[in-house]
Amino acid sequence: MTAPGRRSSTFTRLLRHGFTDPSAAERLLDSAELSAVRNDPVLLEALGATADPDLALHGLVRLLEAQGDRELLDTVIAAKPLRDRLLGVLGASAALADHLARHPGDWHALVMYEPRDLHPGVEEFERGLAEATDPVSLRVAYRRCLLSIAARDVCGTTDLAQTAAELADLATATLRAALAIARAAAPDDAAVCRLAVIAMGKCGGHELNYVSDVDVIFVGEAVDGADEGKAVRAATKLASHMMRICSETTVEGSIWPVDANLRPEGRNGPLVRTLSSHLAYYQRWAKTWEFQALLKARPVAGDAELGEDYIAALEPLVWKAAERENFVPDVQKMRRRVVENIPVTEIERELKLGPGGLRDVEFAVQLLQLVHGRSDASLRSGTTLDALQALAAGGYVGRGDAVQLDDAYRFLRSMEHRIQLYRLRRTHLVPEDEADLRRLGRSLGLRADPVAELTREWKRHTGAVRRLHEKLFYRPLLDAVAQLAPGEARLSAEAARERLVALGYADPASALRHLEALASGVSRKAAIQRTLLPVLLGWFADSADPDAGLLNFRKVSDALGKTPWYLRLLRDEGAAAENLARVLSAGRLAPDLLMRAPEAVALLGDGDGGGLETRSRAHLEQEILAAVGRADGAVQAVTAARGVRRRELFRTAAADIVGSYGTEAQPVEADQGALVDLVGGAVSDLTSATLAGALRAVVREGWGDTLPTRFAVIGMGRFGGHELGYGSDADVLFVHEPRDGVEEREASDAANKVVSEMRRLLQIPSADPPLLIDADLRPEGKSGPLVRSLKSYEAYYRRWSLGWEAQALLRAEPVAGDEELGRRFVELVDPLRYPTAGLGDDAVREIRRLKARMESERMPRGADPKLHTKLGPGGLSDVEWTVQLLQLRHGAEVAGLRTTRTRAALTAARTAGLLSEENAGILDEAWVLATRVRNAVMLVRGRAGDTFPSGARELAAVGRYLGYGPGHVGDMLDDYRRTARRARAVVDDLFYGG
Template sequence: MSVSWTPDRRPSLPGRLARLGFNEAGRAERLLKEAEDAGVPLDDDLLDGLGATADPDLALDGLLRLLTAASGEQPAARELRKALAHEPTVRDRLLAVLGVSAAFADHLARHPEQWRALRDGDGSVQADPRAVLLDAVGADPDAAEPVARDASPETLVALRVAYRRRLLGLAGRDLTGAADVAEVAAELADLAAAALQAGLAVARAEVPEHTACRLAVIGMGKCGGRELNYVSDVDVIFVAEPRDGHPEDAALRAATRLASAMMRACSAHTTEGALWEVDAALRPEGKAGPLVRSLASHRAYYERWAKTWEFQALLKARPVAGDPDLGARYLDMITPLVWQAAAGEGFVDEVQSMRRRVEAHLNRRDPAAERELKLGPGGLRDVEFAVQLLQLVHGRADETLRGRGTLEALAALSEGGYVGRDDAAALAAAYRFLRRVEHLVQLHRLRRTHVVPEDPADLRRLGRALGLRTDPVGEFTAQWRRHARQVRRLHEKLFYRPLLRAVARLPGPEARLTHAAARTRLEALGYADPAGALRHIEALTAGVSRRAAIQRTLLPVMLGWFADAPDPDAGLLGFRQVSDALGTTPWYLRLLRDEVTVAERMAWVLGSSRYATDLLLRAPEAVTMLVGDAELAPRPYQALRTEALADVRRLALPEPAAAAEDGAVLAAEEAVAVVRGLRRRELFRVAVADLLDLADVRTVGEALSDIAAVTVEAALQAAIDKIEMERRGPLPTRIAVVAMGRFGGHELGYGSDADVMFVHDPLPGADERDAHAAAHAVAEEMRRLLALPAPDPPLEIDPNLRPEGRQGPLVRTLASYAAYYARWSEPWESQALLRAHATIGDRELCERFHAVVDPVRWPEGGIDDDAVRQIRRLKARMESERLPRGVDRRLHIKLGPGGLSDVEWVAQLLQLRHAHDVPALRTTRTLATLEAAAAENLLAPADAEVLADAWQLATRLRNAMMLVRGRASDVLPTDHHRERSSVSRMLGYPGTGDLLEDYRRHARRARAVVERVFYGEE
């Protein structure tokens, strides 16, 4: 349907253009009128096509320039207008290219006839690129050694024009989804190879003595691997041999001239620019070595002098131009050398060290390294290096891993069990995404770049080109960062995999475990990496020692128990690591052999939880806790406190006057290190009880809060001792730490921070400034001690709930708190105080602090309607502003509808309104508040049950994700199958869908109660 340009319709067009994505709707309307005047039918299809592009304004500008350029030849112009009206494929491809690439708009303005390359039936696009480009330089494609008509500038221009025509056709298919990223990269590599062949034909026309030699061009890097970018240096190596009895010296001189001329033919600047740089720096000795070598010279170098990275580079070597037989001989020569390289002494360490040096150099050199798609953290090179190292290590024995392309090799590694299926899928998805972004960035100006732009307009174009429409910039940035984080995590996991060194040290293919029946059995049990599992088994059972004999008895049974866990491979790896740490200890294997429960529980824990496994690896003797249920019961708070404070006292220096400052520092740090060891042990106890369903949500929260409180109190005492040593006398003030938030509510999770406030009270007669300085020094020292690097999960101390937040003083006197809350406090601060629980430090001061804040948090008569409205507005604003961008709010278990925050705000509003009159509501615990409110008829019992059930499920999910992943998250896992499966199985759901459905049901019901009770009039 045509769009009418009559006056009564004109006002509606700018609005439609704005909705389609035009930034300047008025200007676009004027330009569209110009296009219509030029004979282009202005219909809905054209408008929708422009609106579907990455940058409609850019596409419209480019289209008008093309129409203007084509207008000089009326038949051609008519053909173009007809194609825009009646050939949807051509129109979509043309607009897609123009909406991304200003460079192709320039090219089409110079060569308007080349729009035909966007037709599927275009002969130049369907033909072999080698034949097309050789024909462009006047060479016979069928000749054994094609020679161009000449090496003139006109010939070089013709080569570039033909090359870009082919590139245009490929870009059109790429940007409309007719070719995926792997196909595009492969075609770009083949096109580059064809251009090298055409460049060699031009070189032959320039170098008459070329007949004295045979020259083969070996593609390296992305060209060799058939995964090239739109604009990239093309890496090559040259190998030559004399022909027909010519002396080798003369042949190599001729070959060097020929290679140099070929490189110039491709990289020389003309009126049509250059193709790309031809880079021969990967040759033996790099730029310091001869450009061309004979086959024998190459062999001698690689056998005697080559470095590790050179063999890694040769993984992708592929003959791409010149003499095919010589190229094949070169490949046959280097292939065995490449696959023997990993057996070299320290090969894996050297590759890993080189990678670290490259990263360190990049980070020092480039402040924008994090925006690097190729070299930055989580970039393409991370994927490529991890895949290549795994290829080199395992490919010696498994020839299926010897593919050149990254995606091809990654698929083979996954198929062979060397990389888990989920990991391989995540890496492949990230690699494809990053390559697409890299292509889009380069297409804009046809320039070699790998940096994500910062300009919002450029980011918008990238996002829209990827199909993102709601919030192109935000959605693109979130996807990019997510993929980068995933790549970096998996790079660290795979590239620095501890078993690689052991595998690399194996003598050769004949030593590889090839027990087909065992491998089949492991696959049937659910091991994602059966080959890796076999290697673990062999390492654990090899030899004639008693240790090996017990392992041979244990493992057949334990393999089945590992298979019953969510991640059998992680379980077996963790078992090997713990066994390596404790295997020589007499009691360890005897315990596993004689106490079946211990081995079974160990298999489940190691195969279920990265968090518990990490704790066990740092304190492997904790395996003794698995003996019985009693050992896994959380220890009472008072027992933990007594042990922790005893450790601090034991390590304290005896006399302040005799203690040097360095000694005080060391004593404090040593004391806290011992206490953190206690914390590590107790965290493992609670985690295992949780994993084995021996502790419910309340028990876990209370236990984790007790462990944190003991750790904080011990660190406080160590800090006080240290400051008193430095001051040569006792503190002039008393100090206490107030637990806030989940810490004060006895509801900590495994990944929770410890929210606190610091309060002090100067002793009678003490100087207030001196007292404040001493208290501040203690607080800072306590935070420093707990932040020291240590082999345990960190306990972050967060003091930002204090009055005035980060802008306020870290430590206040009790009188200062009283004055502040009397004069300045806001309703949200009263709400925050509902969870304030002061038990750490000076006990009398803790009681006095409660006396100050109790009237604030439990006000007489409750809070007024204005305060209620403020709290509701704050909650509503939190719901709209605090959720991370790009996250499905329904899956956010803290801030999403029906999540933790919803339930807690209902409980806290009831406390603010009624706690003064209802003593049972004067608690810092959420579930206790709901129960008290129901008992006092302030909340319907059914509503209280709905809220409590939702809160407990969300808390269990939060804890389960931390246990499974080893890192905190508030978002239900949806894009990682193994994590989803592990969390579901840990919580007893038959499938991941059941978990998601159950959570959504609880959340919906809870949100309905929140709408009525919190936002309603009840």
Template sequence: MTESRTSDRRPSLAGRLARLGFTDAARAERLLRDAERDGDRPGDELLDALGGTADPDLALGGLLRLLAAAGEKGEGARLRKALAGEPGTRERLLAVLGVSAALGDHLVRHPGHWRVLRDGAGPPAGPPRDDLLAAVGADPSAAEPVASGHGPGSLVALRVAYRRRLLALAGRDLVGMADVAEAAAELADLAAAALEAGLAIARAEVPGHGACRLAVIGMGKAGGRELNYVSDVDVVFVAEAREGEPEDAALRTAARLASAMMRACSDSTEEGALWQVDAALRPEGKAGPLVRTLASHRAYYERWAKTWEFQALLKARPIAGDPDLGARYLDTITPILWKAAEGEGFVEDVQEMRRRVEADLARRIADAERQLKLGPGGLRDVEFAVQLLQLVHGRADESLRSPTTLDALAALSRGGYVGRDDAAALASAYRFLRRVEHLVQLHRLRRTHLVPDDEGDLRRLGRALGLRTDPVGEFTALWRRHAREVRRIHEKLFYRPLLRAVARLPGEEARLTPEAARTRLEALGYADPAGALRHIEALTSGVSRRAAIQRTLLPVMLGWFADAPDPDAGLLGFRQVSDALGTTPWYLRLLRDEVTVAERMAWVLGSSRYATDLLLRAPEAVAILASDADLAPRPAEALRSEAMAAVRRHRDLSGGPLHGDAAEAASPAEEAVAVVRGLRRRELFRVAVADLLGMVDVRTVGDALTGIAAVTVEAALHAAVNKIEMEMREPLPTRLAVVAMGRFGGHELGYGSDADVMFVHDPLPGADERAAGRAAHAVAEELRRLLARPAPDPPLEIDPDLRPEGRQGPLVRTLASYAAYYARWSEPWEAQALLRADPLIGDEGLRERFRALIDPVRWPEGGIGEDAVRQIRRLKARMEAERLPRGVDRRLHTKLGPGGLADVEWVAQLLQLKHAHEVPGLRTTRTLDALDAAVEARLLDAGDATVLEEAWCMATRIRGAVMLVRGRASDLLPTDHRRERSAVARVLGYSGTGELLEDHRRRARRARAVVDRVFYGAE
């Protein structure tokens, strides 16, 4: 019957064990049966607790071994009672046994140590230094404690005491009573205590140790109080002779003490070793002396230290030995450290060293992707980014000087040097990676930073982190996600160009105190340093995060403003944009994290009043400075879709008249056009910035500005039609089209160009012609009114003066009226004007019919006769004589001066009038395309065409630059304002005004020679 009952219970127990998470339920069942026979079978409550551990199989085995080692009575009885009645003790003990086979082995060797895990026990009594010194028989209260011996017994005692405290910490760590930062800090303090105890053992071993003072400086994670469970402990030794002692002899003694201390921690015993003590970070590394004097350290770091050595010094902290000497070491080294980033190429050196390390790691280590420390997105990525930011910005901001990574990261975030989201993501990832590293090391108490590839090990890791549904899959996904995020942010921060710019500033200037700012402003050549200082104080005063970020940005941006033509205007514009954007969270973050934006913004604001005014009216447009792709002019079709959507949204569907307050408010048409003008404002800024940065050529600018204007006029036309139809209470009785003329039709608009247009309509079948004409005229007038309303953007003047009969003629004509006029009254100049007519807007069928109407006029069969040619030449000569403003230097007039725009355009147009009927390539509204077609048809010498094109492009660029710089259109190079003239030259890429004038005059002179020969027929 006993066998039957056993047989019935066995599947039930095995199934329960499997459900609890045991991976080898059969083995676990056998262990439990054996324990039951020995009287040690765990009860249901304890069994459930085992199932909650990271590795129930490991925990069960460790627990049964511990119970056996503790015995039936005494310690064993106390342990069994605690397991049954103390839930906290049970949780901590089983958590340790379920993660760490090594600590399980330690408990088997020292069963009484389980008591450090009891409820309310806390850490072993006393600070770790006193505990470990007492363990080796040294007096903790002595100035220089000496162990009672230095043989194997002392080394074993040190290791046992150390692991006892390690066990206590692991118990609290694994159940969440100590977070990863607290655990790392305790581990560093425990290591420091072990070094102090090791030094006490060394004093017992080295005769005459009193002849010297020796301080142990913790480096790396030990110095930063962020040590792992198992890690090399990096140290540097500093020593000095006591008064009256020879220095050489004292240093030899100190070197023996240091070596003995290292052996006391590193030597293997029956209790194993603690960890390696690594002094390779000392000056000259392993090739240098183990121990140096304070003066020797100072001399080395002042003269010979490499970039990476300063980075290592960030975490230097006295942790053992003579405290006074350690403090003096820190006082000596700190000022040297915080000047290091001012060295030539410091940031570049750190970045290049990081690249080399990564490349070397990829070559040497096959499983680099599994590296928690050195792999992509690993701990070192976080640490290097934080340390570089500290070294650059910590010169001026002492709050950033913490040797602890998480504390330094928090300070960088508070100071605005790192975005809150980035800092939070890095901190979260760092804590996760350190926790995984701790769990991996705790298993065997071995120094490793590799994520295991064994599924059982991965399962233990996942469960230790609280993942239960799919521990392996969930852990892997979480780890990879953190690694990707770390790598992304590391590359953004570590290779941030702003760091290089800040590092180049002297320390005082990087701080941007009022005194430093005043000195810097005067040195950089600001015309109004006092005014500039007021702007700086307004931007940086206070304790807000915004002011902190401005204090980081402005030292660098002052130099960028100074590189622009008008630094004072640049700084003023920056203050105005910053004020306009107020607390907008993305603005300063964008400038800080995307240094290209800040640098481009400085150039634009310091170069162009036109672009500055646009930005002030739409400050959110600063975001488009972030990438080259964002600055590429948008296709006209995309703009059209956006503009027409605005018109549709604002169309009044009520159909009723407006009364009272509503009548005074903006109409739907006015609201729609206001939105479209805002779109135009943004797109003008996009093109202007691309132009200022040299990212677009003359043709691209002309096309882009023409497209923006066409979309604006088309949207206004639709809004106007909607309004007139609403007022008429019926659909418009005619079709409408807008014909682009002049530079508008030639797709060569400049920033200050009017939109020359003609309006054409065609009554619908059966419509009353007079009513159709009145409606078309009302639409045209409404379109002009909508675009002429006051608004915060450059005006788009609709100029219809190129229509038949000019200002004396009707604003809108029917297609038939145009046909009659051109058949009877057209003058050669009107045919010439039609060369640039492009029906861009309105009813598509009407546009095509208008084009068919004017093509024979502008491209007459057989070309124009000699009389017409002579008339055009006389008109050109009269225009040159009469339209040039009096008193100006003709050579500086970009439009009407010799070799100017008109010269080139009239050459192209004369060739079109004479030959376009036979040469299809000449049937274009674009000047440069016409010249190219004339060369291809052998109507113009290629060299002459090149000369004309260069002169035309030069004049167009100058006109554009004048508008960008001044914010006002002009055909003349500035002559009365030295700074504006210089700014135009700088914007065009010339070092000075003289160079610009010389180049312009040379090109214009050569072009005029071609004009005289080709247009006027001069020999």
């Protein structure tokens, strides 16, 4: 017996070395087998370094009991390599401890520590299995070889990839040994047939688990002169016997199941087919997943020449699989089905099949391989990690993404290995028992708090895999690349020229020069461009001017060539590449905006740039005012504000174009009215925020924090109505009110200086789109003062106001400056624009006369009135004046009419019964279409216009924006005339009184 004091000391030491049951450990150390070395610090430290010291000690005692002499113990104490290997295995695998207890002499397999022992291959394993002549001895020899693999694994001599490769090589050697046993048992069958065993799955990919089904396919042929039918039957007997040898349970357990269900027709198909039968099946009947499975096919046993012939015959079919209809969606759908079939109680613990698990990495890698490997042979590896490395090297996956996936895959596979190693059972579930989790964490080197650290690392890696799987596996570009013709995935000069001509490029020679400049060379940038360009060319060709799209793409790429995120964004991030193609080929405005700030390409993705969702006025104003506050002087401040405006104009134009064109992922089903409202609201809010920034800059430079007078900007016209187009001027009124104690003259001078300086700063020539402030709707027009006090406005409107001014004020809305003053201005003009007495006949006749005069005087000479979107019949003017007449007549009693927005007022008039639903719909359709045409003209030509362009290419571009494909420009013009004609009929009835 051990003295109590000494026992307490040992107990403490055992706890310190990681034992969870020190009392049991003390009893084992006191056993006859270990009593001589029970206090040896070397042994305790070695046990403490294992995954489970209690398990290791128990296994060691069992082994020593079975051994019956001191040779092993003396060797273990003296030789560190053997000590680490043996105890490492005993502490990680109860199953291998059982094997050693049954076959105690097998510990000698761990003694070797030479270079050829570190990374054995198939030949070394075949030597280790050479003496096996029956299923029982094969199992013993297999476990002996497995013991050496596990020892190298748990000691860190091999990494995950090497361990998985060794397991696959051991499986190969085992299949060969099993086939040899089967042949020896049936020499007559062996004499008439050739049989090749093709490894599939993880064995084929050289990445096998400790315990896994070994997936195979069998190919049989007759030897010269033999009957084919007889040969196939003989080969089937050999294959069946070989499978039983590996799969059946004996007194030594089983090796692993051999699974042939990946063969043609699965378990319903013949076990063995001839090569021609295999080929016929894959050419005619195979499903997408079967070609995906063939990615890992590798001859491993039997007739080597036949196996190589099988691979050579089927490999071309594998690399054509991506050309199958719906290939990418089919693979994606299959992955979703796998997840859906996982029991709910297991999905969070499922290492292999669950979201963020191993299969997510494998499916993403395989899908990318099948799509891009058609034209890039470097991707044709059956090993996941090798393929991932090749995808990164070729630019198909970002380096950072590849590193994260590699790290996660290695960690998750290591978890899977150590879970299976414990009992040598096929499982992919993370255990729930704390002792199991502790052993698992310690086996992976997590020692401080194994359970917590393991859980944290596991969740971190699965989270990364889930995110990257979604990013890569559902990448829109992938499906587009898969749909390319076989020779197009990588461009050659001749193939590119033919494709350019077929796609409708007007100048293929220039286009080829752009392609050469973008894609030539061996740089990573050029490699990514070669992946992008074949798809982009098709998207450019979907526009009216593909040549301009390609030229613009080259300009943007040249400008951002050294920016690391640019090509990565196009390759990886959502629909960024397609969005860019649409934007660059849709006309001049958006590319011009982008060229002035190429970094705005980031807005086309789904990341932190905010995407294409337009920003609120409050958000824009906050950003602009912050930029103004940081600027050094008013000029720099307004320059900063105009820079924000340029970026946001691009965001709005891009959102409009993408919404109008649609994408391959989201075909266009755009609500035309919603797009008009999007542009009108976004540009109006942006103009308001820009004016607020200019006002703050001027006041800060001239007066510091406080202007001597309150000051507000009132939006008028389309600005006040939230209906600005890309090229619209900003119609405004300026109003001020002296602060307490400030003289009228001082206040007036300050207000006038503010207005003059705001206009000057906003009109300084620059590369940014101009923002013209138009104050001609002020009292007395161009003859009146630019800015008035609120009292002055009150006096003027009370005494001198004309009918057209009341009508103009229907659009008045505060847009910048003092909010309280703006609100009071609105209260002042409400009685004028919504008169309680309505309109008399004279006033109505005057409005009609003014409209007719305006159209007569302003219609451009030579213009076709029927196609003039503003002044022509059924155009903007017709609809707006009709709506405004209803507002002037009924605004006092119908609250919904008290709005500055044309469409909202039209809806209110319909709701109030002032016009029929049909007529309201006709007017709304005409107004939306005319606005869309004006926006299209600005996007296409880069300058404003009120009528359709005369040039064929520009006209076609307007048509494409409006949803008319090639050859349908005439339909577009006919539809516009018809829509305008119907609207004019309604206007004649409502505005002109029939």
